[in-house]
Amino acid sequence: MKRTRTTVIDIARAAGVSKSTVSLVLQGSPLVNEATRARVSAVIRDLGYVYNRSAANLRQAKSAIVGIVVNDLTNSFFAELAVGMDMVVQSAGYVQFLANTGESIDRQREVIASMREHGIAGLILSPARGTQVSDLKPLVESGIPVVLVVRNLPGARVSSLLSDNYAGTSQAVEHLIGLGYKRIAFMGGYADTAVFEERVRGYRDALAKAGLHSGGEFVFNSAPSRAGGVAAVEKMLLHAERPTAAVCFNDAVAFGVCDGLRSARMEPGVDFGIVGFDDVIEAKTAVPALTTVSVDPQGMGQRAAQLLLKQINSEKVEPETQTLSVRLVVRESCGIKKHVQDREEYA
Amino acid sequence: MKRTRTTVIDIARAAGVSKSTVSLVLQGSPLVNEATRARVSAVIRDLGYVYNRSAANLRQAKSAIVGIVVNDLTNSFFAELAVGMDMVVQSAGYVQFLANTGESIDRQREVIASMREHGIAGLILSPARGTQVSDLKPLVESGIPVVLVVRNLPGARVSSLLSDNYAGTSQAVEHLIGLGYKRIAFMGGYADTAVFEERVRGYRDALAKAGLHSGGEFVFNSAPSRAGGVAAVEKMLLHAERPTAAVCFNDAVAFGVCDGLRSARMEPGVDFGIVGFDDVIEAKTAVPALTTVSVDPQGMGQRAAQLLLKQINSEKVEPETQTLSVRLVVRESCGIKKHVQDREEYA
DNA sequence: TGACAAATTTGGAACGTTCCAATTAACTGT
DNA sequence: ACAGTTAATTGGAACGTTCCAAATTTGTCA
Numbered sequence: 001m002k003r004t005r006t007t008v009i010d011i012a013r014a015a016g017v018s019k020s021t022v023s024l025v026l027q028g029s030p031l032v033n034e035a036t037r038a039r040v041s042a043v044i045r046d047l048g049y050v051y052n053r054s055a056a057n058l059r060q061a062k063s064a065i066v067g068i069v070v071n072d073l074t075n076s077f078f079a080e081l082a083v084g085m086d087m088v089v090q091s092a093g094y095v096q097f098l099a100n101t102g103e104s105i106d107r108q109r110e111v112i113a114s115m116r117e118h119g120i121a122g123l124i125l126s127p128a129r130g131t132q133v134s135d136l137k138p139l140v141e142s143g144i145p146v147v148l149v150v151r152n153l154p155g156a157r158v159s160s161l162l163s164d165n166y167a168g169t170s171q172a173v174e175h176l177i178g179l180g181y182k183r184i185a186f187m188g189g190y191a192d193t194a195v196f197e198e199r200v201r202g203y204r205d206a207l208a209k210a211g212l213h214s215g216g217e218f219v220f221n222s223a224p225s226r227a228g229g230v231a232a233v234e235k236m237l238l239h240a241e242r243p244t245a246a247v248c249f250n251d252a253v254a255f256g257v258c259d260g261l262r263s264a265r266m267e268p269g270v271d272f273g274i275v276g277f278d279d280v281i282e283a284k285t286a287v288p289a290l291t292t293v294s295v296d297p298q299g300m301g302q303r304a305a306q307l308l309l310k311q312i313n314s315e316k317v318e319p320e321t322q323t324l325s326v327r328l329v330v331r332e333s334c335g336i337k338k339h340v341q342d343r344e345e346y347a
Numbered sequence: 348m349k350r351t352r353t354t355v356i357d358i359a360r361a362a363g364v365s366k367s368t369v370s371l372v373l374q375g376s377p378l379v380n381e382a383t384r385a386r387v388s389a390v391i392r393d394l395g396y397v398y399n400r401s402a403a404n405l406r407q408a409k410s411a412i413v414g415i416v417v418n419d420l421t422n423s424f425f426a427e428l429a430v431g432m433d434m435v436v437q438s439a440g441y442v443q444f445l446a447n448t449g450e451s452i453d454r455q456r457e458v459i460a461s462m463r464e465h466g467i468a469g470l471i472l473s474p475a476r477g478t479q480v481s482d483l484k485p486l487v488e489s490g491i492p493v494v495l496v497v498r499n500l501p502g503a504r505v506s507s508l509l510s511d512n513y514a515g516t517s518q519a520v521e522h523l524i525g526l527g528y529k530r531i532a533f534m535g536g537y538a539d540t541a542v543f544e545e546r547v548r549g550y551r552d553a554l555a556k557a558g559l560h561s562g563g564e565f566v567f568n569s570a571p572s573r574a575g576g577v578a579a580v581e582k583m584l585l586h587a588e589r590p591t592a593a594v595c596f597n598d599a600v601a602f603g604v605c606d607g608l609r610s611a612r613m614e615p616g617v618d619f620g621i622v623g624f625d626d627v628i629e630a631k632t633a634v635p636a637l638t639t640v641s642v643d644p645q646g647m648g649q650r651a652a653q654l655l656l657k658q659i660n661s662e663k664v665e666p667e668t669q670t671l672s673v674r675l676v677v678r679e680s681c682g683i684k685k686h687v688q689d690r691e692e693y694a
Numbered sequence: 695t696g697a698c699a700a701a702t703t704t705g706g707a708a709c710g711t712t713c714c715a716a717t718t719a720a721c722t723g724t
Numbered sequence: 725a726c727a728g729t730t731a732a733t734t735g736g737a738a739c740g741t742t743c744c745a746a747a748t749t750t751g752t753c754a
Contacts, residue, residue: 005408005489007740018704023742033702048485051464054401054410055740058709061352063401065465073433074628079426086420086447090454095461098445100433107437114442117398118412138395142352226632259632281421285573285606287634354710365734370712380732402710405739696754703748713738720731 006047015043026051057119064094066308067115067123069108071151073100075225075252077278077297078126081149084301085124092309094121101128109135116144122308126150129193145311149304152194152321159311160321161304165195165277168293168326169202172247172275175291177210179334181273184212185243186219187232188253196249199277203247224249229256230263237264245273245334251280251292254333258286273334289331300324353394362390373398404466411441413655414462414470416455418498420447422599424625424644425473428496431648432471439656441468448475456482463491469655473497476540492658496651499541499668506658507668508651512542512624515640515673516549519594519622522638524557526681528620531559532590533566534579535600543596546624550594571596576603577610584611592620592681598627598639601680605633620681636678647671 008026012019017036024032025040032040057063068085070078082098089096097115101108108128112135115123122145125136133156139146140158148160169186176184186203189196200219207213220235222228229248233256236243248254254276258268268274269288276283279294303324311317355373359366364383371379372387379387390396404410415432417425429445436443444462448455455475459482462470469492472483480503487493487505495507516533523531533550536543547566554560567582569575576595580603583590595601601623605615613619616635623630623639630637650671658664 005740009740019740020704020706020742021702024703027742031702036702050485050489052405052466052740053464054405054466055709056742058399058401058405058711058740059742061709073426073430074423076421076423076426079420079423083420083447083449090446090458095444095458095465096446097442099437099443100430102430111437111442117400118442119399119401138397142397255632262634282629285602352710356710366710367712367734367736368732371733374712378732383732399710402739403712405710405741406712408739697752698754699750699752701748701750704746706744706746708743709741711739714736716734716736718731718733720729722727722729724726 005052006049007052008049010047011040011043011049014047015040061119063119063121065115065118065120066094066096066305066312067112067120068096068098068125069101069111069115069123070098070126071101071103071108071128076280076282077250077252078150080281080297081126081301081304084298084303085305086301087298088302088305088309092305094309103128105130105135112139116142120144122146122312124149124304124308127153129190140317143317145308145317147304147308147311149300150195154194157319159307159319161300161307161324162195162321163295163300163324164326165198166202166205168277168295168328169199169247170206171326171328172277172291172293173203173206174210175328175330176245176247176273176275176334177206177212179273181245181334182212183241183243183245184218185236185246187236187246187248187257188220188222188228189224189249191221199249218243222249222253224253226252226256226259229253229258230260231256233257233260233264245275247275248277251276251278251283251290254290254292255282255286258288258333269333269335275328275334279329283329284331288333291331291333292329293326294329295324295326352399353396354399355396357394358387358390358396361394362387408466410466410468412462412465412467413441413443413652413659414459414467415443415445415472416448416458416462416470417445417473418448418450418455418475423627423629424597425497427628427644428473428648428651431645431650432652433648434645435649435652435656439652441656450475452477452482459486463489467491469493469659471496471651471655474500476537487664490664492655492664494651494655494658496647497542501541504666506654506666508647508654508671509542509668510642510647510671511673512545513549513552515624515642515675516546516594517553518673518675519624519638519640520550520553521557522675522677523592523594523620523622523681524553524559526620528592528681529559530588530590530592531565532583532593534583534593534595534604535567535569535575536571536596538568546596565590569596569600571600573599573603573606576600576605577607578603580604580607580611592622594622595624598623598625598630598637601637601639602629602633605635605680616680616682622675622681626676630676631678635680638678638680639676640673641676642671642673 008019008022011022072078099111105128124147126149146158220232222232261268276290276292279292283290283292355366355369358369419425446458452475471494473496493505567579569579608615623637626639626641630639
C-alpha cells in the first residue's frame with residue numbers, strides 16, 4: 001500500500017545512481033555500463049516500479065498510442081479488421097485506442113478529439129457515413145498521420161487503403177453471367193458513399209460489357225446490414241420484371257437477402273443467385289455457403305497498421321493510397337448445381 | 348504549421364489573464380467570472396488549442412482512460428460485448444484502450460502491463476484461458492479497480508459480472524426433457540474453465556432432477572468453436588448409445604454440431620435436438636434457427652462498464668460480483684414440430 | 695607518469711498542467 | 725467611507741520523465 005507511486009528517483013536512490021542513469025537504463029541506452037544496468041534493472045524489478053508514460057511523453061512529445069476508429073464493430077468485417085490492426089500495432093510496441101462510432105458523426109468527432117487530447121501518434125479511421133474532409137483537417141494540420149480504410153474520403157490529403165471495389169463487383173457480375181443469369185440486380189447500400197459508387201460502377205460496366213441492359217431500375221438501395229437486405233428483397237419482389245440474381249453490397253446484405261427470399265418461399269442459391277462482398281467469417285459456413293468477393297479484412301487491417309506505423313516513423317508524411325486486390329470466392333449461393341439456364345427460363 | 352504546440356500559457360497571454368485562470372476555465376470551475384470565461388473560451392477556440400491530458404494527469408494522477416481486454420474479438424459475442432462497453436465508457440467521457448488477446452496469456456500480460464504504464468483508471472477483463480490470479484495481483488494492489496466479465500477467476504479479489512451459466516443449461520435441459528428427449532449430451536468446451544464447470548453442473552443437476560442418468564459419458568469436450576462442434580459430433584457418433592439431443596457449450600459449437608450432423612446425413616432440429624448458449628446475432632437467422640440461452644452481450648458490456656465506472660468513482664474498491672440472468676429463447680433447432688416422442692423411440 | 699581520449703555518470707532545466715496559498719477586486723451594510 | 729465579506733484572480737511549486745551540457749571515471753599510449 002504505497003502512499004505515493006515509486007518513481008525513477010526511488011530507483012536511483014536504492015541503486016545508488018542518479019535518476020539520469022536510471023532513465024538511460026529504462027530506454028536501453030548503450031551508454032550505460034553493463035554492471036550498473038544489471039544492478040538498476042534488479043532494483044526496478046524489486047520495487048515493482050511502473051513506468052509513467054504520461055510523464056515521458058509530456059517531455060518528449062512522442063507517444064506510443066495509435067487511435068483506431070471504426071464505424072461498426074458489430075459487423076464482423078470490421079471486427080476482423082480491428083483484430084488485424086491490433087496484431088501489428090501491439091507487436092510494434094504500441095497500444096491502441098479503439099473506438100466504435102456506430103456510424104454517428106458526432107460520436108466520431110468526439111472520439112477523435114479525445115484521442116487528440118491524449119496525444120495519439122497516428123490514426124486509422126474507417127469513417128462514418130457523412131464524414132467531411134474538414135473533420136480531419138485539424139488532425140492532419142497538426143502533423144498526425146492518418147490512414148483511411150475501407151471508405152475513401154475524396155479530397156482529404158491523407159493515406160488510404162481501399163479494396164478494389166470496382167473489380168470485385170465486376171467479377172461477381174461476370175461470374176453470374178457466365179452461369180447464365182441475365183437479370184442481375186444490385187442490392188443494398190446507400191447511394192451517397194464512395195464505396196457504393198465504385199461497386200455499382202463495377203456492376204454497371206460489367207453488365208454493359210456483356211451487352212445486357214443496365215438501367216438504374218435494378219439497383220435497390222437499403223441499409224448495408226442484414227435488415228437492409230431483407231428490405232431490399234421486398235422492394236425487389238414488387239418489381240415487374242423480377243431479377244433472378246443479385247450482387248449485394250456486402251455479406252450482411254446478402255444474408256438479409258437470403259432471409260427475405262426464404263420468407264417469400266424462395267430458396268436462395270436455387271431460385272435466386274446471390275453474391276456477397278467481404279467474405280466475412282460466416283460466409284463459408286452459412287447455408288447456402290455464400291459466393292462472395294473476398295477482401296481479407298484481417299490482412300487489410302494489418303496492412304493499414306503497417307502503413308500507419310511507417311508514416312509515424314518517417315519524418316515526412318507523404319499521403320499514399322493503396323488498393324487491395326480482391327478475389328471472387330465461388331461457393332454455393334449461385335447454384336453451382338447446374339440447370340441454371342432452365343431456371344432462368346421461367347424466372 | 349506550429350513549431351511548438353499552443354499551450355495554456357499562450358491562451359493566458361492572448362486573453363490577458365493568468366494560466367491559472369485558463370486552467371480554471373478548462374475544467375469548468377464556477378469560480379471564474381462569466382465574462383472572463385467567455386473571453387478565454389473564445390481565445391481557446393481561435394488558437395485551436397488542444398488540451399494535453401498527459402500533462403494533466405501527470406499532475407493529478409487521475410486519468411480518463413479505461414482498459415478493456417477481451418480474449419477473442421472475432422467471436423461476435425465478444426465484439427458485441429465490447430460495443431456495449433464502448434457505449435457507456437464513451438458517454439461517461441472516458442476513452443478506452445481496447446485490446447484483443449486471442450487467448451494468448453503472454454499477450455494479455457503485455458497488454459495489461461502496457462495499459463498500466465499508460466495510467467488506466469480501471470480495467471475490464473475477459474480473461475484468456477489459463478489466466479492466473481497472480482496476473483492481476485499488481486494491478487489490484489496498486490488500487491486500480493478491475494472488473495472481470497464472462498469468465499470468473501476464483502480467488503481474485505476483484506469484481507465480476509457473469510452470466511448465470513448454471514441456470515442457463517438447466518433450463519436448456521428441462522426444455523429438452525419437456526419435449527420428450529431422454530438421451531441428452533453436453534457438447535463442446537474445455538473442462539478446465541470455470542464457465543464450463545458451471546454449465547456442465549447445470550446440465551447434470553437438471554438431468555438428475557428429472558431422474559435421468561447423468562454419467563460423465565455424455566459430455567464431449569472440444570474447442571469452444573465451430574470446428575470444435577464438428578469434432579464433438581464425430582466423437583458422439585461413435586458412441587454406443589447415441590444421444591438424441593445436446594446442449595452445447597456455446598452457439599459457435601452448436602453451429603458446428605449442425606455442420607457435423609449434416610455431413611453425417613442427419614438433419615439438425617429434426618433428427619437431433621440442439622440448444623446453444625449466448626444467442627449470438629446469427630442464432631436467429633441460421634437454419635434451423637437456433638434455440639439458445641440468451642445472454643445479451645451488449646447489455647452485459649454496458650453493465651460491466653457501469654460497474655467499473657462506479658468503482659472508479661468511489662474511493663473504496665469493494666469487490667462485488669453480479670450474476671446476469673439468462674433466458675431460454677426457443678426457436679427451431681429442437682424440432683418444435685411435434686412427434687418428438689416418436690423419434691425418440693427408434694433413435 | 696602524464697596527457698589525451700573514450701566511456702560513463704550526473705545535476706539541473708524543461709515539458710504542460712493543476713493545486714495551493716495568497717493576493718486583489720468587487721460587493722455588502724451601516 | 726470603512727471594515728468585513730465574498731468573488732476572482734494569480735504566481736509559484738509540484739507531478740515524473742527526458743534532454744543537455746558538463747563532470748567524473750576509466751582506459752590508452754608514448
